[in-house]
Amino acid sequence: MDSKQMVHMNQGEMETSYARNSSFQSAEQNRMKPLMEAAIVDVCSNTSTLLCGKMVIADLGCSSGPNAVALVSIALEATRNHFLQLRQTPPEVSLLLNDLPYNDFNIVVKSLVALRQINEPVVVAGVVPGSFYERLFPSGSVHLFCSSNSIHWLSKAPDALRISQIPAYDIDENVRHERLPVVAGAYARQFRKDFTIFLKLRAKELVPDGRMVVSLAGRRSDELVSEISHVWGTAAQILGIMVSEVNAELHLSTILSIANKHVSV
Template sequence: MASQHEQMVHMNRGQGKTSYARNSSLQNVEQNRMRLMIEETIADLCSTSSLFPRNMVVADLGCSSGPNALALVSVAVDAIHSQCLHFQQPQVEVCVLLNDLPDNDFNMVVTSLVAFQQSKKSVVTGIVPGSFYGRLFTSGSLHLVCSSNSLHWLSKAPEELKRNQIPAYDIDENVRVERRHVVIGAYARQFRKDFTHFLEMRAKELSSGGRMVVSLAGRRSEELASKFTHAWESVALVLSEMASKGVISKEKFDSFYIPIYGPSDEELREIIKLEGSFSIREMQVHEPSSGSDNMLITPSKIANLLRAGFEPIIVQHFGSSGEMMDEFVRTAERRWSKEGSLQQEMARNPRVTLAVSLKKVV
């Protein structure tokens, strides 16, 4: 997950029932859908070179922790080994590097990495803590960069909203509607700045012809409803209900900004084109529930998924304990307890996942 300077951004640690490790099944579905893109990218990297590569460096940015941390690099390593067999070449030495912010649960990641290294031949591994909005690797050292479900996290919430004391999500619906274009516009500008910076950094670190396969939460360009909603609308709705009932301070709620923005596929194309370091090989738009078991989409499941992803940043701001987060889950479940209410809310706030395969052109 991407960085922030002031807010602590990481998923819930450990393996308990509220941990990200136990509540990341929807993210895993998206990683599975990236498999073919990664396999095709590896095939391309191995076949376009005049000499079969002797070693390859693969990095996953925003790896988080739990069962998903090694999913993408595992696909890449298997694909590299498969290409070696296909071309009857000796096994390529593969270096796998995992990145996330320093607050990530790296203890859990290291345990997984040791087992991974033992099970895969010719693989060396490493961990690189830090923000992917800055430099992480030496120039021209990477062959493939992967990132799943991370790049919608911004480096920080928009300063202009904080400076002008404009709440990201006003409890008063009329004021909220009136200011929506200002709020969403500020978030869009922050995303453009951050994503451009991300592309610039990776262009320096990737070798000539290096590749990236990334996915992030977003929206469809033609989806009008989503133009006027936050990527974190569901979290805001639950917290605003808690603020209205006095469970959390309204003043604190008004100064709460989650650094997330879900761009449209059109926005993403435009930013990549303007930055100029990469060509788009393929872009896919995935519905959030397609390819996953629809039984996963229950009020309880979604409430716990939100808790696993947002609890650290919520607790840091509101200065509360796990008790407040238990109330967050109860409020969410009550909100969606009426038949079809969760589906209606999701329809009003349509989200998709954008997956894109890029090739370095400069």
């Protein structure tokens, strides 16, 4: 199965689920609030953009849990406040949440239902499974795109590394440092390619004078690595060891399976 169909955050609402372990993402969404509100004002102030009194707002890479509806909730509230100040009737709003097909949309739908019940005027809510590196919406249909901590997820691992069987993080520190320029360069090129595709697709789907608010973690290439990078380095090392152990278990399982076949014969 295609990897993009399988990738997802931990589902459900248990202790190890994404829903219970996404405070960092929540804080980033809170920092986006002024940008979201400004974007809504820009869209709502352009009478030619809001034809027929309807607005479509889409979150790309919504994931699940309480963060899934955070950005669209901010946009919805900003829309209501804008028209309330003008003493005008707010537009009918359609809220669409996107993520990969194996995302936990059960929890997302419950959050959307609750959101619809506390907002007026008519709010139409739905989910759009699929990769945001593909077309998701009709041309010229979306007034506001938003996305938080999602676009750093690439469409795939760089082909050059995959063909050469170079891992993103090698457990051997010496090998890792030696390969760092090659690995970093390959991922930078892949991001540039993916982000270009992302922008071209959204340009087709946005209405004229529509807006897009996007946030993702990063640093300038000429800046020194911060302390937080060491934390991620430790996490990457742990994940690398886990992958090695899983591969070893799979290899052992294959050997035992072959041995059992020979014994049964």
